[in-house]
Amino acid sequence: MSNHISVSLVLKQPGDMEMRQVERPAVGEREVLVKVSACGICGTDRHIYHGTYPASLPVSIGHEFAGFIEEVGIGVKQATVGDFVSVNPNIWCGRCSPCLEGNPHLCQSMHALGVDLNGGLSEYCIVPEQLLYKMSPETDPLKACLAEPVSCVLHGLDRLQVKAGYRGAVFGGGFIGQLMLQAMRLQGASEVYLIEPQEHKRQVAEKLGFNTIDPVNEKQKLVELSELDVTVDCAGAGDVLMQCIRATKRGGDILLFAAYPQGKAVSIEPFEVFRKELRVIGSFTYPDTQVRAIRMIESGQFSLDPIISEITLEETADLLEGKLDHKVLKGVVRLP
Structure with missing residues (x-):
């Protein structure tokens, strides 16, 4: 397989997912290329899968993810190749009334990775620099990706x-x-x-x-x-x-x-x-709690091992359809 080809799990339409080999995405200005290490699957993903939460299909879902920066675009100032990062998936406009009033998570023009743009159920994901949060590279990726839900x-x-x-x-x-x-x-x-x-x-x-x-x-x-x-x-x-x-x-x-x-x-x-x-x-998503979440995860304040289960990309559809609910509280995919 070419170094420029990667694997992406794509939701084509409600209830219909397929594994695709795709070109590795190109990095734009003030963007980075993240090689995804792990991605959590949440209730919102399930709603998107069943068509009961608005999303822009086809899309690679998954908005809870962490990984290593593999490439940086022109204009990126704070992130460097090799950084281990978690991601806030929400992209706000910065111009609407909620944004200007200090509530960017209520943005009237919100776009989100894994909802409107390709997310973490891919080997690689393009992430705007302002959405990155550096984490200790010693952090278990299966836990690091949970900074978003925490x-x-x-x-x-x-x-x-x-x-x-x-x-x-x-x-x-x-x-x-x-x-x-x-x-x-x-x-x-x-x-x-x-x-x-x-x-x-x-x-x-x-x-x-x-x-x-x-x-x-x-x-x-x-x-x-x-x-x-x-x-x-x-x-x-x-x-x-x-x-x-x-x-x-x-x-x-x-x-x-x-x-x-x-x-x-x-x-x-x-x-x-x-x-x-x-x-x-x-309560809808968050504007300013990810640094605290990272500190709590890295310091082990949450007991996460009893409530997460590692699954494969191939098992994701079964999880979203509820077939694994009897044994999986939280499915987390480890990417290759």
Whole structure:
């Protein structure tokens, strides 16, 4: 195979992926060529795969990735060949009202690697210099690529303003839910519950020292769960948002973190929000938490080994279709 040919996993249309041999992409001004070491697969990727999250197809998905810089373009000032980097995949315009008001992650013209432009499920990816974050080359790539989701979690908790001594609950025990549990504890929460119907996800949380409730077989425990300072919806399914409303104390806060499918509506009782004076807080990606996320990953503050599984590029479609859900909380692809 030519040195100029690389492998890319491309989503042609919803539910239809293929492995392609493609020309190694050319580097533009103020861009770098990253040889991808690892790429995480997340819930947003699944929504894109199923056509329930907007994306520009065909595209190589994957927005959680890390790797080594192999080439730099003219005008690149801070990055050098050989740097090990993680990536913020979001490209904002810098000119719209949200950008000018200090909220670039809410940019009205946002483009993202792995969504609108080719992302990390390729051997090589073109990345604008301003999206790069240097990391220690000693960091395990399977963990380094998780700087993006950890950054999202930290931004959500910044908005939720978890304080030392708070009691809280996370609804949904997938990878993000497991991260959220750990981050809340790291921020000083004295008691954190996981509400999750699947036993293997509860078992992971229990091994990490968290209390769990099965909302299907332990309904009474769920009913009794109340007076929590904060609750977090990491499930994005069923009546979870209403369960959060019931479990949160008067004057408490709810973080709507899950990426519900576009167009999906859920039922709540607005009177309960009104009567308890609750705040329902949204959280979308992040503007400024990746440096903190990198420090936490490099210092080992998160227990990541129990919640990630290495998979191959060939297994990605099965993961996105839910065929591996019984055994994989978080699939991470190691690129060759």
